[in-house]
Amino acid sequence: MADAALLDSVGPDVYVRIQTDLLVIGDSIITDRHHASSGNYDPDDPQNQIGGIIPSFSLSGWLRHGMERVVQQHGGTACHPGESNANFRKDDVYERDLDAGYHPKGDCVEDPTADDGCLVFDLFGGFGGVPGKVMRRPIQFSPVRSSVDYTRGQAEGHYRRLNRNVVSRNEADNREPLRNVEVDAVANLDGAWHLSFRELKPEFLGLLDAAIRYLNENCTDFMHQLGGARNFGAGIVECALVNPLYEERELARVFDRGRGKTQTMEEKDQTWEDKHLSEFESALEDRVEG
Numbered sequence: 001m002a003d004a005a006l007l008d009s010v011g012p013d014v015y016v017r018i019q020t021d022l023l024v025i026g027d028s029i030i031t032d033r034h035h036a037s038s039g040n041y042d043p044d045d046p047q048n049q050i051g052g053i054i055p056s057f058s059l060s061g062w063l064r065h066g067m068e069r070v071v072q073q074h075g076g077t078a079c080h081p082g083e084s085n086a087n088f089r090k091d092d093v094y095e096r097d098l099d100a101g102y103h104p105k106g107d108c109v110e111d112p113t114a115d116d117g118c119l120v121f122d123l124f125g126g127f128g129g130v131p132g133k134v135m136r137r138p139i140q141f142s143p144v145r146s147s148v149d150y151t152r153g154q155a156e157g158h159y160r161r162l163n164r165n166v167v168s169r170n171e172a173d174n175r176e177p178l179r180n181v182e183v184d185a186v187a188n189l190d191g192a193w194h195l196s197f198r199e200l201k202p203e204f205l206g207l208l209d210a211a212i213r214y215l216n217e218n219c220t221d222f223m224h225q226l227g228g229a230r231n232f233g234a235g236i237v238e239c240a241l242v243n244p245l246y247e248e249r250e251l252a253r254v255f256d257r258g259r260g261k262t263q264t265m266e267e268k269d270q271t272w273e274d275k276h277l278s279e280f281e282s283a284l285e286d287r288v289e290g
C-alpha cells in the first residue's frame with residue numbers, strides 16, 4: 001500500500017510534454033483563423049500562422065494504446081477499445097485481439113458503478129455513464145511562444161493546411177490532376193498535455209509513467225504514432241511525463257530553451273525517481289499481477 005502522503009504531493013493534475021514536427025489529426029483540428037483573417041485567410045501564406053485546438057480524442061487513443069501495452073507486458077489484459085456487441089467487419093481480427101491481451105470491453109466489471117474493473121476500464125471508463133478516472137484535455141496551441149501558458153496545458157505550434165494533388169497514373173493522361181486533397185496539420189508542436197485525475201491511485205501514476213516511456217521509446221513504430229499521415233512521417237511524438245512534483249514556475253521552465261533545471265528541480269527529480277516512482281511501480285505490479 002502506497003503512502004498517502006506520496007499521493008498527496010502529486011495532486012490531481014499532471015502534464016505530459018509532447019514534441020512533434022508534424023501532426024495530422026484529419027479535419028478535427030479547430031483553428032482560430034477567424035481572428036487572423038477577417039475573411040481574407042490564405043492558407044498557403046507562410047505568414048499566416050495561426051493557432052488552434054487539438055481535440056483530445058486522438059491523444060487519448062494514443063495514450064490508451066501505450067497503457068494497454070504496459071498492462072499486457074505485466075501479464076494482464078485490457079478492455080478491448082471496441083464494443084463487444086459491435087458487428088465487427090472482420091470478426092477474426094476481434095478474436096485475434098482477444099488472444100493478444102484484450103478482454104471484451106466491460107467483461108472485467110459486474111457492476112460498472114461499483115467495480116473498478118481492469119486498469120484501462122478504471123482510467124478510461126466504458127459504458128453506463130462511467131467516465132473513467134483520468135480526464136484528458138484538448139491541447140490549445142499558439143505560434144506565439146510568449147503567449148503559451150504551459151501550466152494550462154498549452155503548446156507552441158502552428159496550424160498549416162497542406163495541399164496535395166492526386167494525379168492520374170494512366171500514362172495517356174499525362175499526370176492530369178484528378179483531385180486536390182487538403183490536410184489540416186500542426187507543425188513544430190512543443191507543449192504540455194494536461195491530464196487530471198478524478199481520483200488518484202498510485203497504480204495510475206505507475207502506469208502513466210511506464211506508458212509514456214514506452215510510447216517515447218516506440219515513437220517511430222507505426223502502431224504508436226499519433227494521428228494520420230503516418231506513412232509520411234507525421235505523428236512521431238517524443239514525450240515525457242513532467243515531474244508531477246514541480247511547481248508551476250518549474251513546469252514553465254521545462255519548456256524554456258534558454259534555461260536549464262534549477263537545483264531544486266534536480267532534487268525533485270531524484271525524489272520522484274527514488275521515492276515516488278518505486279512505490280507507484282510496485283502498486284502497478286500488485287494491481288495487474290496480484
Ligand SMILES: [Zn+2]
Pocket residue numbers: 077078079080103105106107108109117118119120121
Ligand atoms: Zn477491462
